Amino acid sequence: MTSASTETTFGAEPGEAGFTAGLGKRHAHLFEEFWEHPFLAGLRDGTLAKEKVLHYVGQDNQYLTAYLRCYGLGMALSPDRRWMRHFHDSAAFILDDETHPHHVMCDYAGVAYEDAQVERLAPTAQAYINHMMAAGRDSLGVLLAALLPCPWTYTWAGARFLAEARPGPEHPFYGWWEFYGTRATGGVTDRLRVLVDGLAEDAGAAERARMERAFEDSCHYEIRFWEMAWTLEDWPLRPRPA
Numbered sequence: 492m493t494s495a496s497t498e499t500t501f502g503a504e505p506g507e508a509g510f511t512a513g514l515g516k517r518h519a520h521l522f523e524e525f526w527e528h529p530f531l532a533g534l535r536d537g538t539l540a541k542e543k544v545l546h547y548v549g550q551d552n553q554y555l556t557a558y559l560r561c562y563g564l565g566m567a568l569s570p571d572r573r574w575m576r577h578f579h580d581s582a583a584f585i586l587d588d589e590t591h592p593h594h595v596m597c598d599y600a601g602v603a604y605e606d607a608q609v610e611r612l613a614p615t616a617q618a619y620i621n622h623m624m625a626a627g628r629d630s631l632g633v634l635l636a637a638l639l640p641c642p643w644t645y646t647w648a649g650a651r652f653l654a655e656a657r658p659g660p661e662h663p664f665y666g667w668w669e670f671y672g673t674r675a676t677g678g679v680t681d682r683l684r685v686l687v688d689g690l691a692e693d694a695g696a697a698e699r700a701r702m703e704r705a706f707e708d709s710c711h712y713e714i715r716f717w718e719m720a721w722t723l724e725d726w727p728l729r730p731r732p733a
């Protein structure tokens with residue numbers, strides 16, 4: 492980490508010429524695939540089977556716990572207290588606010604939030620988590636690049652759906668869409684993009700390439716996470732013999 496990266500502007504707007512703008516352009520097809528996935532389409536038209544929604548909630552709660560641990564890795568890699576404040580505030584947001592979309596989904600499924608929790612991670616959720624945790628053993632830049640598709644895909648899709656469909660409170664997933672399309676929009680994603688842009692400026696070509704690969708893999712995992720919920724993915728490939 493060079494001293495220049497500690498001067499990263501916190502809270503500025505990401506520039507269109509920056510590293511993350513390039514990531515967004517080069518991997519735009521993955522954002523479209525994310526958008527087109529039948530699970531997200533079901534969140535748009537409100538037709539999702541309850542068991543798919545519940546599978547998602549159980550796995551996603553574990554995913555958020557792992558995301559919090561990644562903030563812990565970020566805290567350990569933080570060059571100064573401004574960075575620590577960033578991870579501290581970001582962790583508080585997940586702990587205090589990000590359970591809301593899960594509550595919306597549990598209400599839809601008619602199941603108490605506590606009863607939707609699971610112990611065991613499905614293969615895709617486990618693989619995504621392992622990928623993020625491994626990025627945290629590389630560098631702050633690679634870690635944050637791996638963490639970026641998470642808010643970027645959700646807030647992008649949220650803002651797009653709110654603008655295109657203008658759903659009202661009668662929509663069964665209104666609170667979910669409103670959370671990612673409004674409350675978590677911009678702020679979370681733009682702040683992270685500014686940080687990744689600053690770190691990429693200081694990184695050498697090899698580290699920038701690892702940042703891009705980490706970002707791309709996380710985009711794929713975001714799509715696979717929908718697929719995991721859609722197919723009720725679990726470890727056994729076939730039912731146990733009787």
Ligand SMILES: Cc1ncc(C[n+]2csc(CCO)c2C)c(N)n1
Binds near residue numbers: 581584646
């Ligand atoms: C698989 C998966 N990907 C993204 C999110 C959304 N999300 C989770 S943590 C975070 C960062 C901001 O607090 C955001 C936007 C999710 N819930 N599950």
